[in-house]
Amino acid sequence: MTAPPGTLPPxxxxxxxxxxxxxxxxxxxxxxxxxxxERGGPLPAGGPDTLAARVQxxxxxxxxxxxxxxxxxxxxxxxxxxxxxxxxxxPLCAAHLHGxxxxxxxAADLAASALNPSLDxxxxxxxxSAIEALVTRALAAEFYDTPHADALVTTGGTEANQLALxxxxxxxxxxxxxxxxxxxxHSIPRAAWLLGLPPATTIPTPTGTLDPADLARALAAxxxxxxxxxxxxxxxxxLIDPLHRIADLCDRHGADLHIDAAYGGPLAxxxxxxxxxxxxxxxxxxxxxxxxxxxxxVAAGLLAVPDTTxxxxxxxxxxxxxxxxxxxxxxxxxxxxxxxxxxxxDILKIATTLRSLGRDGLTHLIDHTCALAHHLATRxxxxxxxxxxxxxxxxxxxxxxxxxxxxxVATLRRTLLHEGRAVLGRTHADGxxxxxxxxxxxxxxxxxxxxxxxxxxxxxHR
Numbered sequence: 001m002t003a004p005p006g007t008l009p010p011x012x013x014x015x016x017x018x019x020x021x022x023x024x025x026x027x028x029x030x031x032x033x034x035x036x037x038e039r040g041g042p043l044p045a046g047g048p049d050t051l052a053a054r055v056q057x058x059x060x061x062x063x064x065x066x067x068x069x070x071x072x073x074x075x076x077x078x079x080x081x082x083x084x085x086x087x088x089x090x091p092l093c094a095a096h097l098h099g100x101x102x103x104x105x106x107a108a109d110l111a112a113s114a115l116n117p118s119l120d121x122x123x124x125x126x127x128x129s130a131i132e133a134l135v136t137r138a139l140a141a142e143f144y145d146t147p148h149a150d151a152l153v154t155t156g157g158t159e160a161n162q163l164a165l166x167x168x169x170x171x172x173x174x175x176x177x178x179x180x181x182x183x184x185x186h187s188i189p190r191a192a193w194l195l196g197l198p199p200a201t202t203i204p205t206p207t208g209t210l211d212p213a214d215l216a217r218a219l220a221a222x223x224x225x226x227x228x229x230x231x232x233x234x235x236x237x238x239l240i241d242p243l244h245r246i247a248d249l250c251d252r253h254g255a256d257l258h259i260d261a262a263y264g265g266p267l268a269x270x271x272x273x274x275x276x277x278x279x280x281x282x283x284x285x286x287x288x289x290x291x292x293x294x295x296x297x298v299a300a301g302l303l304a305v306p307d308t309t310x311x312x313x314x315x316x317x318x319x320x321x322x323x324x325x326x327x328x329x330x331x332x333x334x335x336x337x338x339x340x341x342x343x344x345x346d347i348l349k350i351a352t353t354l355r356s357l358g359r360d361g362l363t364h365l366i367d368h369t370c371a372l373a374h375h376l377a378t379r380x381x382x383x384x385x386x387x388x389x390x391x392x393x394x395x396x397x398x399x400x401x402x403x404x405x406x407x408x409v410a411t412l413r414r415t416l417l418h419e420g421r422a423v424l425g426r427t428h429a430d431g432x433x434x435x436x437x438x439x440x441x442x443x444x445x446x447x448x449x450x451x452x453x454x455x456x457x458x459x460x461h462r
Contacts, residue, residue: 035082233263
């Protein structure tokens with residue numbers, strides 16, 4: 001039903017907010033259920049044109065003269081979204097570093113949306129800013145054993161990498177040279193471009209990781225201030241650069257080191273796997289992304305540093321947000337915590353997850369998903385119709401049908417997408433195209449992986 005003329009729609013916050021939200025949530029949850037049932041798999045069948053037509057038919061007039069009411073609007077649009085989703089909670093949706101969020105984190109995100117704090121001034125976010133200060137310092141201390149480690153909340157790895165290069169530029173000036181491996185995330189050279197730095201220098205990585213010998217030659221040929229960026233968990237294969245050897249070279253040549261550990265950083269929490277990322281603490285800055293191996297709704301990135309003074313260049317003054325006399329009187333100054341002004345309290349879902357799961361619970365999820373990747377790799381390696389690229393380092397498995405050429409591999413992936421049967425990624429390695437399974441769903445079972453293999457085998461031999 002639509003509201004009577006002149007009636008004001010209810011708000012999500014305030015004393016009456018929960019009562020207004022409760023019936024709407026029932027509608028949302030039911031629409032999520034019916035949409036998933038209609039989809040019936042990891043993504044909708046039919047491809048882009050078919051899906052666009054369905055969405056257009058469901059939306060109709062985007063801005064009708066008379067509204068349809070809260071429940072109808074939610075029922076229609078949430079159902080349409082769910083029916084047309086690529087659902088990372090489906091075991092056969094495993095293409096990208098795009099994990100399924102935990103229910104407790106999504107529930108916390110609802111509270112953040114309802115209260116709508118904005119972390120650009122204390123008087124807009126009193127509790128949220130205090131939670132952020134405590135949790136970011138505690139998380140930074142997981143990576144740096146220093147007295148004043150700190151971290152900023154970002155929208156993800158891209159923003160964290162951009163901030164890392166910005167801070168390096170402010171330390172060393174606009175002629176800063178950025179060296180990175182060809183395996184680095186695309187946001188590294190893009191950030192150099194955005195910041196007006198000289199074009200970043202790419203070091204070839206034919207083995208998938210940055211070779212210290214090649215880095216040493218590049219450093220020897222570089223004059224002036226330099227920032228080296230290493231990777232702990234590459235996007236394509238989940239590989240980890242030799243962090244200690246790279247840090248040694250940076251020390252020897254007086255270069256700063258940034259490590260993009262958006263993917264692999266959380267392994268530092270796992271006693272079973274933390275040896276893979278030893279050396280993280282030697283970085284001047286560190287990217288961590290908790291909407292990967294942290295199971296958060298996007299966005300949930302961090303930029304960690306060993307000392308909060310390294311963040312000083314981000315300080316900014318706007319009298320209506322952090323007037324000098326307010327700051328001197330003890331109101332926290334939040335503008336130096338981000339380049340954004342209006343900013344959601346993304347820390348709430350992270351803090352809630354940490355409290356809910358504890359260190360043991362989060363470690364179990366990390367260990368379990370790594371074990372799933374090894375199980376899939378073992379099955380593929382033993383299968384006569386598939387070729388495994390290499391044992392997985394993290395949770396990414398590269399493989400391809402035996403005797404298939406690159407065109408056939410690409411066609412197989414697109415066919416599965418078009419039919420809505422599976423979502424797999426693709427990447428080039430060793431001069432060939434490989435299918436990529438990125439396993440981030442802790443509810444995936446060995447049986448689900450067997451189903452994936454059988455589906456691929458059947459599609460390959462049609």
